[in-house]
Amino acid sequence: MSKIEKIRGVRGMNDVLPADARWWRRLEESVAATMAAYGYQRIRTPIVEPTGLFVRGIGEVTDIVEKEMYSFVDSLNGEALTLRPECTAGVVRAVIEHNLLYDGPKRLWYTGPMFRHERPQKGRYRQFHQVGAEALGFAGPDADCEVILLCQRLWDDLGLAGISLEINSLGQPPERVAHREALIAYFEAHVDELDADARRRLHSNPLRILDTKNPVMQGLVEAAPRLADFLGEESRAHFESLQTMLRSRNIPFRINPRLVRGLDYYNLTVFEWVADGLTVCGGGRYDPLIGMLGGKPAPACGFALGVERIIELMRAEADSGVDPACDVYVVHQGEAAGLLALGLAERLRDRGLDVILHCGEGSFKSQFKRADASLATVALIIGEEEAAGSRVGVKWLREAGAGQQSVALADIDEWLIDRMSGSIDEHTGDD
Ligand code: ATP
Numbered sequence: 316m317s318k319i320e321k322i323r324g325v326r327g328m329n330d331v332l333p334a335d336a337r338w339w340r341r342l343e344e345s346v347a348a349t350m351a352a353y354g355y356q357r358i359r360t361p362i363v364e365p366t367g368l369f370v371r372g373i374g375e376v377t378d379i380v381e382k383e384m385y386s387f388v389d390s391l392n393g394e395a396l397t398l399r400p401e402c403t404a405g406v407v408r409a410v411i412e413h414n415l416l417y418d419g420p421k422r423l424w425y426t427g428p429m430f431r432h433e434r435p436q437k438g439r440y441r442q443f444h445q446v447g448a449e450a451l452g453f454a455g456p457d458a459d460c461e462v463i464l465l466c467q468r469l470w471d472d473l474g475l476a477g478i479s480l481e482i483n484s485l486g487q488p489p490e491r492v493a494h495r496e497a498l499i500a501y502f503e504a505h506v507d508e509l510d511a512d513a514r515r516r517l518h519s520n521p522l523r524i525l526d527t528k529n530p531v532m533q534g535l536v537e538a539a540p541r542l543a544d545f546l547g548e549e550s551r552a553h554f555e556s557l558q559t560m561l562r563s564r565n566i567p568f569r570i571n572p573r574l575v576r577g578l579d580y581y582n583l584t585v586f587e588w589v590a591d592g593l594t595v596c597g598g599g600r601y602d603p604l605i606g607m608l609g610g611k612p613a614p615a616c617g618f619a620l621g622v623e624r625i626i627e628l629m630r631a632e633a634d635s636g637v638d639p640a641c642d643v644y645v646v647h648q649g650e651a652a653g654l655l656a657l658g659l660a661e662r663l664r665d666r667g668l669d670v671i672l673h674c675g676e677g678s679f680k681s682q683f684k685r686a687d688a689s690l691a692t693v694a695l696i697i698g699e700e701e702a703a704g705s706r707v708g709v710k711w712l713r714e715a716g717a718g719q720q721s722v723a724l725a726d727i728d729e730w731l732i733d734r735m736s737g738s739i740d741e742h743t744g745d746d
């Protein structure tokens with residue numbers, strides 16, 4: 316007999332298994348509540364977008380566009396398409412396409428899978444998930460502060476204490492041009508110390524050299540001309556004002572002059588939330604983007620967080636454990652009992668309990684094994700004897716040494732609801 320080969324998932328693209336569902340649900344619920352608390356509304360954009368959107372919206376000389384995009388040609392009509400590597404460009408495209416800013420600024424949020432062809436490692440995958448918020452049409456530092464506070468509230472709600480905030484200002488385009496010229500002159504004077512990536516970027520995007528992860532270049536980068544020294548009055552005031560607001564809310568932050576972010580469209584405020592040396596969330600202001608994508612120019616700011624990285628932190632903070640699959644597991648044996656059990660399970664579901672009805676045959680012993688594994692609070696038993704007497708056996712599965720009780724089938728709903736009201740709607744079972 317020939318062995319049939321198993322098909323494995325794509326490298327760097329993960330299955331989220333039921334044992335992890337609780338973390339994802341917890342994060343999703345917390346995100347939805349926090350977004351609502353700040354008046355952000357959900358937007359859902361397609362996973363596939365025209366490749367040109369990202370080339371224009373993220374910038375040609377970026378890691379993402381240079382080497383991380385899953386791009387392909389639609390074989391049916393020749394369109395150049397890409398699996399979204401991030402969602403801001405798609406949100407802005409949708410906002411322009413549907414003229415969402417016609418009646419004023421908008422607060423939007425999204426979540427979903429993103430795709431980048433990177434080398435998979437812990438916290439870095441080829442399909443990963445982001446949650447993001449975009450405040451569109453707001454020019455002032457109050458909006459920058461708002462999205463930062465929103466993040467802080469989310470960390471608090473999730474019980475994550477070890478995430479720290481770094482901020483910087485990238486100034487405005489003319490200020491960056493002046494800084495850029497100074498940077499090019501500086502790196503030209505040290506061209507022997509640049510790695511291949513840096514040399515290639517020296518004239519196309521010298522700012523990105525500051526973002527290098529190459530340890531050999533850290534000293535060089537440390538001593539490079541600082542953008543802060545090139546900021547004009549307005550940019551400085553914007554940055555100062557943001558800091559005043561953050562201080563007034565007691566949000567600790569560190570100014571990191573080397574913080575430039577990977578995407579090219581940022582101006583003024585940029586920020587990152589860092590935990591254990593890993594960036595879990597990045598954001599900032601991107602006033603040029605709407606205009607760059609063909610919309611009526613409007614200022615904007617936002618952030619994106621990496622769901623897998625946040626979930627790693629949640630896992631590290633919380634006790635381990637697994638979600639129960641249900642509240643009640645119904646065990647039954649015999650044809651008449653089976654029909655009674657079917658009706659009972661439906662009645663309990665009507666009342667809001669999560670119920671697994673044993674499917675298939677099986678000894679009581681093997682059924683109880685399943686009941687135990689489901690982590691249900693209680694097993695209800697209808698055997699031939701119970702069926703004949705219109706009664707139900709009750710066994711509390713989480714109480715050591717609990718014996719079996721017997722309750723009239725007609726009364727069991729109320730009886731059980733009385734004793735279990737605490738667990739109803741406490742969890743929604745599996746996603
Ligand atoms: P990094 O410097 O780690 O590559 P980035 O600057 O490319 O991050 P952004 O594009 O700003 O990241 O994305 C925002 C967040 O999304 C990151 O802070 C991170 O938490 C998450 N993220 C980015 N790329 C990945 C990935 N390949 N796998 C998992 N999470 C990711």
Ligand code: MG
Pocket residue numbers: 378577
């Ligand atoms: Mg990256």
